[in-house]
Amino acid sequence: MTDAEAAAAREDALRRTLVVGGALLIASAVLGFAGPSMLSMTMVLNTVVFWGGTLAFSAALVVYAVGLGRAGSIVARRPLGVGAMVLLAARPLVERTLTLLYPVSEESSEFYLTWGWIAVAVRLAAAIVIVVQIARAGVIRGRLRWAPLWALVAVVAPQVVAQLLVVASGTDLGRTEDDGIWLFFGLGQLAAFAAPVVLGILSIVHAQRRAAHTSAEPVQVYPPET
Secondary structure, eight states, X not given: OOHHHXXXXXXXXXXXXXXXXXXXXHHHHHHHHHHHHOTTSOHHHHHHHHHHHHHHHHHHHHHHHHOSSGGGOTTTTOHHHHHHHHXXXXXXXXXXXXXXXXXXXXXTHHHHHHHHHHHHHHHHHHHHHHXXXXXXXXXXXXXXXXXXXXXXHHHHHHHHHHHHHHHHHTSOTTTOOOHHHHHHHHHHHHHHHHHHHHHHHHHHHHHHHHXXXXXXXXXXXXXOOO
């Protein structure tokens, strides 16, 4: 394989990764939004929609981490980046397995309260590692490499502010009537839906732009040997 063919194969792998990963991100957001909003669904259908969205997000992380082709990984298959993305992708299955092995009850409430805080810390740490590794890997270049970081800030910041307001007010979240607190929680939920949609669209658009740029590059034709 020539250098040009190898470069074309790497570019094709990255484009396929960006398109498939982006489509999975958008699907995860749409299904995640559809579940709670469609109250008329049966319990079985609601469960299918919920897990469909959850698994689509996990699949997107794995696709981005490993890549559809050796050069398709957006973290260049660096162990730290791949490990963080796989860890975040496996979280829902781990939590579901845990609840099956140790059902939620009054006896397990204290355990799950502690587990909840640990899970939040692990998710946040993994997300921070992911956005840093994407930016440092150099696979995604330009300002777009910072898009995951801004998406993470948009999702986390309103929730942190809301929690700080709850603590400052000294009231229980379930009893508070502070519109400002609920506004920030609402912004967090909106960002949680919008972030994967925007990232998915950016991913697909970036793939198409790379394809257009590659096809527009001039091809050097060498004269025949005499």
